[in-house]
Amino acid sequence: MADFEKSRQQVQARIDAALQAAGRAPGECTLLAVSKTFPAETVRAAYAAGQRAFGENYVQELVDKTEALADLADLEWHFIGPLQSNKSRPVAERAHWVHSVDRLRIAERLSAQRPVAMPPLNVCIQVNVSGEASKSGCDPAEALPLALAVAKLPGLRLRGLMCIPAADAAEPVLRQQFGLLRQLRHEITQAGLVPDTLSMGMSADLAQAIAEGSTLVRVGTALFGARQTPLAPLENQA
Numbered sequence: 536m537a538d539f540e541k542s543r544q545q546v547q548a549r550i551d552a553a554l555q556a557a558g559r560a561p562g563e564c565t566l567l568a569v570s571k572t573f574p575a576e577t578v579r580a581a582y583a584a585g586q587r588a589f590g591e592n593y594v595q596e597l598v599d600k601t602e603a604l605a606d607l608a609d610l611e612w613h614f615i616g617p618l619q620s621n622k623s624r625p626v627a628e629r630a631h632w633v634h635s636v637d638r639l640r641i642a643e644r645l646s647a648q649r650p651v652a653m654p655p656l657n658v659c660i661q662v663n664v665s666g667e668a669s670k671s672g673c674d675p676a677e678a679l680p681l682a683l684a685v686a687k688l689p690g691l692r693l694r695g696l697m698c699i700p701a702a703d704a705a706e707p708v709l710r711q712q713f714g715l716l717r718q719l720r721h722e723i724t725q726a727g728l729v730p731d732t733l734s735m736g737m738s739a740d741l742a743q744a745i746a747e748g749s750t751l752v753r754v755g756t757a758l759f760g761a762r763q764t765p766l767a768p769l770e771n772q773a
């Protein structure tokens with residue numbers, strides 16, 4: 536899939552340039568390929584081009600693609616969408632990461648449902664950095680207490696924080712919202728935990744996120760092109 540390879544090189548060049556501009560070392564930010572709405576064959580082709588980490592927003596798509604691609608043992612699946620309690624089990628049984636933990640109840644379910652034979656599920660706490668009522672994520676003031684509680688759950692491994700800034704935010708606002716996530720991670724580190732991940736930055740704003748310390752950018756459109764399937768807004772999806 537020459538197209539994917541070309542797009543990936545372009546995205547990687549943007550990541551490398553942003554890291555360099557921020558005075559950060561090469562390789563300090565990894566690329567998660569967001570494959571939501573694209574078929575399993577698209578993921579398989581990206582895998583053949585060397586991509587290993589993929590992000591999905593919808594539980595049913597995660598189930599379908601993990602089944603269709605079960606032969607690719609070293610694929611890494613990241614669940615990044617809003618998660619309802621009654622749909623947590625297939626995610627706990629299939630994902631390597633969940634970026635969208637925003638309340639203790641969902642964390643407790645994921646921990647309890649994580650099969651004991653699997654390594655602990657890597658999780659990020661999603662924080663609502665924009666303060667928009669419609670957005671998923673915990674309140675910034677809840678991030679530390681939630682992190683401390685999540686870190687105690689045996690089936691989970693707390694890895695860090697995730698955010699989705701306000702859509703169409705101007706550059707200074709974006710920087711402020713990404714900067715808030717960085718500050719919250721600092722507070723969690725001061726409290727004695729070791730959150731190594733800041734999951735922030737998408738196709739349009741990855742440079743600003745990397746300037747504020749992102750360690751993982753979640754990129755869909757810039758890698759795979761526009762999503763064909765019309766989607767409900769990013770938030771509020773089951």
Ligand SMILES: *Cc1c(COP(=O)(O)O)cnc(C)c1O
Binds near residue numbers: 569753755769
């Ligand atoms: C869809 C999605 C992305 C990717 O967005 P693009 O703008 O296509 O790069 C990243 N993160 C989350 C949570 C998403 O839902």
